[in-house]
Amino acid sequence: MSAEKITAESRTEFGKGAARRIRREHKVPAVVYGHGNDPMHITLPGHETMMALKHGGANALLELDLEGKTHLALTKQVQIDPITRHLEHVDFVAVRRGEKVTVEIPVHLNGEAARDTLVVTESATVEVEAEATHIPEYIEIDIEGAEAGTQVLASDLKLPSGSTVLVDADTLIVNITEAPTVEMLEAELEEAEAEAGIEREESAEEAEAAAEGEADEAAATEE
Known part of the structure; x- marks a missing residue:
């Protein structure tokens, strides 16, 4: 740069x-x-x-x-x-020229993964040590045609000479999985609705129990 x-x-x-x-x-x-x-x-x-x-x-x-x-x-x-x-x-x-600095470098994806896949950028930036006058503008990751199950780790990143990745080598940067089907999304929605229904029922029961408790306390006070 x-x-x-x-x-x-x-x-x-x-x-x-x-x-x-x-x-x-x-x-x-x-x-x-x-x-x-x-x-x-x-x-x-x-x-x-x-x-x-x-x-x-x-x-x-x-x-x-x-x-x-x-x-x-x-x-x-x-x-x-x-x-x-x-x-x-x-x-x-x-x-100063020649000085090493620690910076966060953005991650740029290049290309398109295989059909029916979901690409998730787990780390939008990566901590890097680089010479002050040669800081990479971004880190490019090629995902063209990548199949589901592909994972890009910090150890897979390609940096210019003189630059060093500072995060753990096994840090997940990009994760490519199978894209969820309509059936999967509907099942997740049904599960979420069921959980919400259970929570509403539990809340109603707790509110009813609390009201009964207050009524009992009031009766005991009157006595």
């Missing part, structure tokens, strides 16, 4: 009011943490930053040009307005 180059500006104003002023200028407040240094509070160009984050995926790497100095920053948390979808704030972690 190559680093996207972005020009950053230092900021000295903080708080919600300052953040709103920054956003009105179509910029984004951000913070860079890491390496034992004080956090760097910066402002980034809104559109360029959004495009860089989209291009880089969940672990976008940015090369920040701040006052003539270059800083490599790995995206850790992105806040987006749920209505406007504009960037609200970005947290980064400072990294």
